[in-house]
Amino acid sequence: MAHSPQVDGPAARPGRLRALLSPGEHDSGLVEAAPGVPPRELLRRFWPFARPYRRAIFAGLALVALIPAVQAAEIWLFGVVVDEVIVPGAVAALPWIAVAVLGLTLLGAALSFAEDYAWTWAGERFLLDLRASFFTHVQSLSLDSLDRRRLGDLLSRLTSDIQAIESFVLGGLGEGVSAIARILIFTAALFLLDPLLAAVTLVLALPFLLVTRRFARHARHAAREKRRRSGSLSAVAEESLANAALVQSHDRTAAERGRLVREGRGVVDAELAGARISGFFGGLVALIEVAGVLAVIGLGTWAVEDGRLTIGGLLAFLAYLSQLLRPIADLSHLAASLLAASAGAERVLELLNRRPGVCSGELALDKPPGAIEFERVSFRYPGAETAALEDFSLRVEPGEIVALTGPSGCGKSTAARLLLRFADPDAGTIRIGGRDLRELRLESLRGSVGILLQETMLFDASVRENIAFGLPGATPEQVEAAARVAGAHDFVAALPDGYDARIGQRGRSLSGGQRRRLEIARTLLRDTPIVVLDEPTTGLDLGAAERVMDALGTLLDGRTAIVISHDPLLLAAADRVVELGRLPIGASA
Numbered sequence: 001m002a003h004s005p006q007v008d009g010p011a012a013r014p015g016r017l018r019a020l021l022s023p024g025e026h027d028s029g030l031v032e033a034a035p036g037v038p039p040r041e042l043l044r045r046f047w048p049f050a051r052p053y054r055r056a057i058f059a060g061l062a063l064v065a066l067i068p069a070v071q072a073a074e075i076w077l078f079g080v081v082v083d084e085v086i087v088p089g090a091v092a093a094l095p096w097i098a099v100a101v102l103g104l105t106l107l108g109a110a111l112s113f114a115e116d117y118a119w120t121w122a123g124e125r126f127l128l129d130l131r132a133s134f135f136t137h138v139q140s141l142s143l144d145s146l147d148r149r150r151l152g153d154l155l156s157r158l159t160s161d162i163q164a165i166e167s168f169v170l171g172g173l174g175e176g177v178s179a180i181a182r183i184l185i186f187t188a189a190l191f192l193l194d195p196l197l198a199a200v201t202l203v204l205a206l207p208f209l210l211v212t213r214r215f216a217r218h219a220r221h222a223a224r225e226k227r228r229r230s231g232s233l234s235a236v237a238e239e240s241l242a243n244a245a246l247v248q249s250h251d252r253t254a255a256e257r258g259r260l261v262r263e264g265r266g267v268v269d270a271e272l273a274g275a276r277i278s279g280f281f282g283g284l285v286a287l288i289e290v291a292g293v294l295a296v297i298g299l300g301t302w303a304v305e306d307g308r309l310t311i312g313g314l315l316a317f318l319a320y321l322s323q324l325l326r327p328i329a330d331l332s333h334l335a336a337s338l339l340a341a342s343a344g345a346e347r348v349l350e351l352l353n354r355r356p357g358v359c360s361g362e363l364a365l366d367k368p369p370g371a372i373e374f375e376r377v378s379f380r381y382p383g384a385e386t387a388a389l390e391d392f393s394l395r396v397e398p399g400e401i402v403a404l405t406g407p408s409g410c411g412k413s414t415a416a417r418l419l420l421r422f423a424d425p426d427a428g429t430i431r432i433g434g435r436d437l438r439e440l441r442l443e444s445l446r447g448s449v450g451i452l453l454q455e456t457m458l459f460d461a462s463v464r465e466n467i468a469f470g471l472p473g474a475t476p477e478q479v480e481a482a483a484r485v486a487g488a489h490d491f492v493a494a495l496p497d498g499y500d501a502r503i504g505q506r507g508r509s510l511s512g513g514q515r516r517r518l519e520i521a522r523t524l525l526r527d528t529p530i531v532v533l534d535e536p537t538t539g540l541d542l543g544a545a546e547r548v549m550d551a552l553g554t555l556l557d558g559r560t561a562i563v564i565s566h567d568p569l570l571l572a573a574a575d576r577v578v579e580l581g582r583l584p585i586g587a588s589a
Helices: 041-050 051-086 091-140 143-147 152-191 195-242 244-249 253-306 311-352 412-419 442-446 465-471 476-485 489-493 512-524 543-555 566-571
Strands: 372-379 389-396 401-405 427-432 449-452 530-536 558-563 578-580
Touching: 041 051, 041 091, 041 152, 041 311, 051 091, 051 152, 051 311, 091 152, 091 311, 091 449, 152 195, 152 311, 195 253, 244 311, 244 476, 253 311, 253 427, 389 427, 389 558, 401 412, 401 566, 412 558, 427 442, 449 512, 465 476, 465 512, 476 512, 489 512, 512 543, 530 543, 543 566
Parallel strands: 401 558, 401 578, 449 530, 530 558
Antiparallel strands: 372 389, 372 427
16 A cells, blocks of 8 residues: 655655655556756756757747736726726727727737747757657667666656656746746836835735745655656556557456556556645645735725725736736746656656667778677676676688577577677677777678567568668669568568558568568668578478578578577578587576
């Protein structure tokens, strides 16, 4: 059952609102909280994404400052109507006042439209640039680092958390300038009407500031918790939907629903805790506002009797007061909303601060690339107790096909991952053509190595787009030629839309053998001098495996290849078979 935890510092003392949630039964797999970052540091890191649009931003700020000036003029005209038309009953003055009101209304509408358009134009481009940068950075992180994170949580950071950054950087700026402009303009208007009454009004603003400071820390903690638990909920939903076939085949729908509900209860608890803070804060603000208005009405009535104010002036004063209290309250709410947005910014910044585990070198790979050498290579996955590969040496000559075989966990797939520089070895060196892989540009290395992974790697796109994925700009003729060589053309041509047919997520509308032949066609189209095949016939029946073997024979012809397999047919096609030793139980593959 969820309960309130202790909070470090003053907030933990009795009588204060406490932090909101502690680990409970629904916290299984809860994503880790991002470390706190000062708002100034968040602004410093994310403001550069807004710089290209600063003209639109500054235009929006100027418009934001003009709008309350127009509203102040409209309120002043309202007081004139009372004093010049309603009280004396002089209808003759009404036409020019009506024209002025209509003109100000049209001007205000035009300014509001321009301000909203400018902010939207800048904000949406800011979001797109930031999302693209974050997406690119995440794609550059090591696969091990990504594998340790839940995909749903990454998606939550890419979408809602980055949206929160726009609210923090641009939304907060616009709302802050708007509130300050309103406070200055309406305060000036109050002093012009009655300095004494205006001074009382300023005193009434102090409780707003005290309340804001009181609850800002609790609001920030609530926002962090909501973000974190929303990420956990997204992760559970993504994992379950991605494995729908497994869930249904094992009749685990109810269990998965229970898992989703458990994580959802955490979100509900966080939302309710945030609502309690917001509701308590809102109640105090309403109480202070009512007390202030009642005080002003009493003092204002005395000012009218004393002759310092007209009735129209008092009504205008009350209107100005309502316009003044609103931005003061907005600043209070803005502090809470900025703190909520900063929680999302912290989650994004946590990943942006992670440096890629593999850095590109500066040299290009020679053409042809030459021999592949593993020299006393050792590697252990983060968190593993034993090495996945230890003191491993191997030389593959140009044009040679070497098969790696051995028990599960002996490091076969790890060797392939290291060759692609998905990670760097902890010890030893890997060379191609005598050059250390760490000296090579990543695009040069990976552009020379084609890989066929054990797991299906297809997009929910057309057949043509999947085959051409590794060679942007490939012509339809090139795509079809690769499909023919891979033995895929006949079944593709039989599809309702041929090469334009969509194949579903991970190619689920195709059989295992058909998916594998599309992947072979994709690798053939790239025409790389080196290929790595990781269990290419795993999971295929005899007929499908034989058809795939025909395509693999064409793929391997004339290329340097490392083949990871237990398939006797593939082992027989290799020039040399290397059997890796057995590692202790528990080692990573």
